[in-house]
Structures are given as structure tokens and as C-alpha cells.
Amino acid sequence: MKFVKVLAAVAFAVALTASLAVAADKKAEHPPGKVAGCCAKAAKDGKTCDHPCCVEAAKNKKNCEKCKGTNEEKK
Ligand SMILES: [Zn+2]
Ligand SMILES: [Zn+2]
Known part of the structure; x- marks a missing residue:
């Protein structure tokens, strides 16, 4: 037993x-922070954003800061 x-x-x-x-x-x-508006819209449609700046950011597992995304946790 x-x-x-x-x-x-x-x-x-x-x-x-x-x-x-x-x-x-x-x-x-x-990632902490806010997803850029264009990327959130694309994700809603089941796609990934095709902006070169967003693709580059996504590669680094980040939100695109050029498109008003943030990578810092809200406090
Ligand atoms: Zn985007
Ligand atoms: Zn972007």
C-alpha cells in the first residue's frame, strides 16, 4: 500500500x-501592456496584423509601439 x-x-x-x-x-x-488597435482588429478577425512594424514587434513578442500599443504593465 x-x-x-x-x-x-x-x-x-x-x-x-x-x-x-x-x-x-x-x-x-x-506581453503586458496594450495591443495596438490595428493588431487587435486583425486578431478579432482571426488574422495577424500585416503592418511591417507590427510583424517586427510580434517577432519579439511585443506589441507595436508605433501603432499605439504598449509593452508596460498598467499599474
Ligand atoms: Zn498592427
Ligand atoms: Zn505597427
Whole structure:
């Protein structure tokens, strides 16, 4: 019976680690700040904004500052 308990504990730890990793990934995908208006509009239509400045910003996982997006968390 002891073995089952250890197995359960390990399974729980693995599940916890996995969920934490997923949460961290989600955070990285959405940078703090505001998405530029043009990009938000494109995202609404299921597309990505095709402005060269926005494409470049997206590559760096940032919002386009040229189009009034911000990359700082609102306080
Ligand atoms: Zn844009
Ligand atoms: Zn832009």
C-alpha cells in the first residue's frame, strides 16, 4: 500500500509542475501592456496584423509601439 501512496504523490507533483509550466507559457504569449488597435482588429478577425512594424514587434513578442500599443504593465 505504501508504494501506491508514493506513486500518487509523484503523479500529483508532475501534474502540478505541468500546470505551472503551462501558466508560465501563457504569460509569455501575452506581453503586458496594450495591443495596438490595428493588431487587435486583425486578431478579432482571426488574422495577424500585416503592418511591417507590427510583424517586427510580434517577432519579439511585443506589441507595436508605433501603432499605439504598449509593452508596460498598467499599474
Ligand atoms: Zn498592427
Ligand atoms: Zn505597427
